């Protein structure tokens with residue numbers, strides 16, 4: 512309508528944030544997948560080398576993947592998760608093992 516007042520951004524319409532929203536960036540799970548060919552010792556080495564696990568932790572997580580088919584091996588920012596996946600996939604390929612590593616957004 513002609514008589515409608517337009518919001519000119521003057522004082523009355525300024526919204527004040529009481530609690531500044533600092534949205535945290537999403538986190539990503541890095542998953543290791545089981546296969547029938549990659550040697551167990553190789554997987555243990557990958558977990559020690561790229562995920563900072565000690566030998567006992569790495570062996571335990573490797574066995575979980577072997578038995579269950581998949582396990583979360585770490586949770587990271589998008590950039591770090593992508594780097595880890597790339598490092599594992601590259602290392603596996605260079606050693607001609609079919610080991611698969613993927614990432615998935617956390618709920």
Ligand code: TYC
Pocket residue numbers: 543544545546547548549550551554573574576577610
């Ligand atoms: N299943 C493999 C074997 O019996 C071992 C293995 C474990 C492979 C974990 C991949 O992510 C993996 N040699």
